[in-house]
Amino acid sequence: MHFIEGGLMSEHESEQVLENKLVQRFNGLGYKTVNLPDEMSLLSHFRQTLDEQNIENLQHERLTDSEFKRVLNELVGAKSHYQIARQLRGSDANPMGKISIQRDNDETVYLTIFDGLHFENNQYEVAHQITVSGTHENRYDVTVLINGLPIVQVELKRRGVDFRQAFNQVVRYKSESMRGLFRFVQLFVISNGGETRYFANGDGDLNANFMFYWTDRENNWLNDLDAFSASFFTKERLHSLIAKYTIFDSAKERLMIMRPYQIYAVEAIIKQAQDHPDKNGFVWHTTGSGKTVTSFKASQLLARDTDAEKVIFLIDRSDLDIQTSKNFNSYMTAIPGETALDLTTNTSSLVKQLQSHDNALIVTTIQKMNNAVNNPKYKGLLTSYHDKRVIFIEDEAHRSQFGEMRKNVNKWFANSQHFGFTGTPIFSQNIGSDKRTTETLYDEELHRYLIKDAIRDHNVLGFNVEQMSTLVGKDNISDEDVAGIDTREAMESEERLDHIVTHIMLNHDNKTKKRTYNAILAVPNTEIALRYYTLFQQKIKASHSDLKVTTVFTWTANEDSNQDNQGSTFDTSRHGLDHVISDYNETYHTNFSTEDFKGYFNDISQRMKDHNAQTRDENIDILIVVGMFLTGFDSPRLSVLYTDKKLQWHSLIQAYSRTNRVEKDTKPFGSIVNYRNLKKATDDAITLFSAGDESSFYVKQYDELLSELNEHVLQLHKIVERPQDVDELYNQGEDVLSTFVVAFRDVMRTYNQIRVYDDFEWSDVDSFTDQDLESFQGKYQEVYHQIGVRPKKDKTSILEDIDFQIDLLSTDRIDVQYIVNLVKAINLDNKDGRQADVNKIKRLLDKAATDELKSKADLIAAFLDEMVPTLQSGDNIGDSLNAYLAKRREVAVSEFAEDVKLPVNIIEKQIADTQFYGQADQNEMNKDLNDAGYGFKAKRDIKKRLKGFIQETIQRFTLV
Known part of the structure; x- marks a missing residue:
């Protein structure tokens, strides 16, 4: 009590x-x-409230029944939730939710639904x-x-x-x-x-x-x-x-609600800008916590709620892969009147934005801004900005804001205020050559949300870090030792690299749940990257494996190693990458080269993010990198980081944090496998960036998980000894079945955590085998489908509300949402990339497994053939797809109306009623058919056809 x-x-x-x-x-x-x-009383209450709040606009004449029907159609109709949410909030410039309808006297009236x-x-x-x-x-x-x-x-x-x-x-x-x-x-x-x-x-x-x-x-x-x-x-x-604290993602057509720490950070920035315009500030929010969303929202509200001439969202171009760019564009295009992110190298476009009075918010790169203030061509045009109040929002402030470019921008914009976002601030311990910390650059910390907070809140995952010994007798080799020539030769020897590749290939499926997820291998330089790549390809070919491995890196024209590499397999890094890309083109049916490095990089980025267990031929399983993708890259599909390079301080935390994005229950943590001794570097970095509290950084270790798994198996066996015993539980009532569901769910949950350990052997588990797990999974799924999602008609099942966590045992399926997301992500910037994306989607449509996707497959394929080739870079593919489906739907309705001799508006109204109320208006349908002159028997047949057409139309032309 x-x-x-x-x-x-x-x-x-x-x-x-x-x-x-x-x-x-x-x-x-x-x-x-x-x-x-x-529901009827809710409708009546809303109608009364709408009348009362808009009585002046209505000229004291309340809405009639027909007018209120128009209101409901305008509010909901056939709209998606995303469209309804946008309508509720109005525009950023005028955040008033309004609709307009025609009154019975044909006058237009505007009604406010939300201030x-x-x-x-x-x-x-x-x-x-x-x-x-x-x-x-x-x-x-x-x-x-x-x-x-x-x-x-x-x-x-x-x-x-x-x-x-x-x-x-x-x-x-x-x-x-x-x-x-x-x-x-x-x-x-x-x-x-x-x-x-x-x-x-x-x-x-x-x-x-x-x-x-x-x-x-x-x-x-x-x-x-x-x-x-x-x-x-x-x-x-x-x-x-x-x-205020919602963000519209126009690319995915979804509404995102902000987390509390994001909201408090934005409010702290607004307060600082309004109360202390002479002081900068920074936000310390850990990597993976959604800093980009927070910083974007801060920019948007600063532009609206302060007297700043311009708010400039400043990004480092090196942080922007194609998906990040699309995210920015999708946020911007969700704001009427705002310009999307301009990633061209043409500085004149930025200068035009600075001179324009149309947009208070500008999103650009620090490189372009530096070019603008240093080019004599633009100095005269930007002189007025010496004194104007400008607010800069700077994402990833731990990297891009400590160099000469930041100094040049500060010097030009003398009356500017800066707000920085970082997950790994610069302290005295990890200070760079310029001897400046984040605090000295930004004056004051405004809000913090550390990695321990994010792991506690399940906003990011904890880490499982494994240290592997790769040199006999040198288990504790340090990074300083690697500097010695003999040790370096040992660390880079063919035998050692071969041993690591073998270890990865033997364990990769287990660590990634049979390649449901993917991995990055971080190496010290391009030469080692190419050697690793060659070893992987040799072993893949020899073992007839379908593992997909590639590499990506930048190169310089005259590398120091060119002379030493003469006569070797690849005399330059670029020649090596040419070979890699040739293999890549053959594997994925693309047409890239080092001349089109950006297209190659973006395609890799997309495949790493789109990784799907059922589309293995399109995946990248392991990506070998030197520096790329170790910062800024954000993908829930990445779960493992293999390291064979020196990492420390913020670079270590940034690299580790590529793996800990929350996805499904099948991904319990980010896995780190270190082939160099990074134990001390890891401990030091965790201590620094957790403010001394690293208690939540690591997940449970093997012995603890094994004990937990054995306990869960014991509890399961108290309910059922064998998988076939589950059948008897159906006769004992749902309460007993629910105890089985909960007990086996606990077994699966712990198994998903312990399976990635190299130490794991089924022989360590008491009275339970991998075959037992598989058999119990089948029984568990049967309970889920028989009762959990198919309740009896005469009563509600208590199992309906149990959290089965079916993701623990399921893999992704190719469904409508997955395909639509791929369509919206088509690369319109590159002709070859565009065609490769289209071909990929068509191959997946041919494999459509669900009835819902099959009903739309031909429409989506037609859109790919007819409309995608006509789209330009920057066009909104989602809007184009919706418009195409609306046009095809209009044709289908028109043809059906002609066939059954009914007006189009009658059929459209019945479709709208079915979508709004869940069923057609039977009385009105009978009246319409009577007016059309149908007799009793004909009316019955037409009603049946009409109902079938309505259901088919809703399913076929509604994406989500």
Whole structure:
């Protein structure tokens, strides 16, 4: 029992008690409780609220029934959640959610649905237990309304129950009944009273790994529902989350909600800019925590909320691969009126932006800005900027801001203010040749979020670091020893490199879950990179392996090693890379060369990110690098870093952090395999960048995991001894089945962590084999499909809300979302790259496995053939695809209307009703068919055809 104010609280406080207390908390925060028992009452309440808030615009004439139908069609209609979310917020320049409709008298009227500038101009309410009918009838726990629209949905479980059951309940609700106005829900909050998370809604599948904690400014969890609500649900904070702290990704057409530390950092920057314009500042947010999103949002709000002449987002060109560039472009093009990132080397385009009064926010590279202020051609045009107030936002400030270019920019923009973002600041311990630290350059630290915080919050993964001995008798060889010529010869000997390649090939499948993920091998120089590449290719050929290995690096025309390399396999690095690229072209059906190095680099980047277990012929499994991809590269698909080079301080943390991006449950941590002794360097770097607390950096070690796995196997055997015994559990009720699900899930979860260790042997596990695991997996999947996702019609299964974590045993499938993402990522900048991307997608369409993808495959293929060749660099492929599908849909509706002798608008209305309400309007359908002159029998046949066409059209022409 626990004491609370006013009495005692049970550890298993009921869901009803939690719900009542939460509603009371909302009332205390100024929300009004409204009684909305069902969907129709929600519609009626929204209509009344809309009338009252727009009464002046409506000239005191409330909306008629027909006008309100137009409102609903304009608000939701056939729109995606992304389009609805954009509509709610208006534009960045004018953040007012508005719609326009034609009144019955043909006049146009504008209606406000959300004021994004002033929180107090909106109406905040709370409802609970709204019943919605769909595939199954659902009753939603607590719904937060803003101006009558459901904006936040809260789902609760009683104390003591796994809060993730509420997540699975949300997933079920989305598929079964979240339609109509409930498609306006922007955020979900789930809680069991003691554990609370929030996450964004969207069109695609929800991922439990992207549920966020809410914290205070010092990164302390506000996990208890009461503490969470007291901070998160104040009117001003909730308004800011909806109006300010979301980012639209136009390329993926998704809404992203920011994490608390990102929000607090942005607020600290805004405050510094407004209160102390003469002082700079920096944000220390660990690598992988989303600094780019934070810095972009800070730039956007600084441009809107300060008196700065320009806000300039300054990036180092070397940090930008093709995907990063597309991310910037997708954020920018989601803001009406803003110019996308310009990556050309033409400095005149930057100068034109600086002279223009159209855009307060400019995104450019430090290289281009340096060229602008140093070129006599532009100095006269930019003289006025000597005194104008300019704010610079500088991403990855630990690298790009310590050189001559930064000094040149500072000298020209004398009245500038600088805000830097870094995951690995420069301290006295890792100081460079210019002897400047991050603090001396940026004056003041504004917010910090360290790697220990990010690992604790599950925003990044912990690390499993293994030290491998590669020289007999020299297990503890140091980096200083490597400087000696004899030791260097030993470290770079063919025998040692061959041993490492053999070790990698023997263990790579195990470390990457049979190549569900990929890896980077970091080496000291281009010569070693080519030697490793050659050894891999020889062994791959000899063993008939399908492992895909390549390398990428830069070269100089006159390298120091050219003379020494005369007569060797490759006399220069470039000649070696020419050979590598030739192999690459043969493997992936591309047409690159060192003359088109950028295209080659971008193609590698895309393949490393698109790595998919079911598209092995398109993957890169191991990428050998010297310096590239060890900083800035961000891919959840990368899980292993093999190192055979010296790393220390920020370069070590940056390299390690390539592997620890959160993905699915099959990726429990980032794996580091060191073939040089980096133990001390690792310990020193962790201590420095964790502010002395490295407790959470490492994941559990082998002995601890083995003990845990044996304990989970023991608990499983208490429920079922053998896989076939699971069949008997069906007769014992779902409570017993649920104990099996939880027990075997624990076994799988621990197995996914221990499997990557070289030490792991099934013989170490008590009374359990790999065959047992495989057999139990089959039974587990059967429970999932029989009951977990297919409940009986007459009752709801308790297994519906259990978190099966099916990702633990599943691999990716080629579905609509995957294909659409590939289409949106087509490289329009390069003709060969464009065609290679198109060919890849077509091959995947031929392998379409799901009915949903099969129904769209011919449309997507036609788009690739007809439209993609006409697109220009910078065009939005997603918008083009949507427009193409809309046109094809219009043709299909028109042809069907002609066939059944019905007006197009009638069919369109029935489609819209089905999408909004979940079913067609039967009464109106009968009336339309009567008006068309159909008799009883003909009407019955046409109704059947019409319903079939509506369902087919919705499935065929809706992407997500």
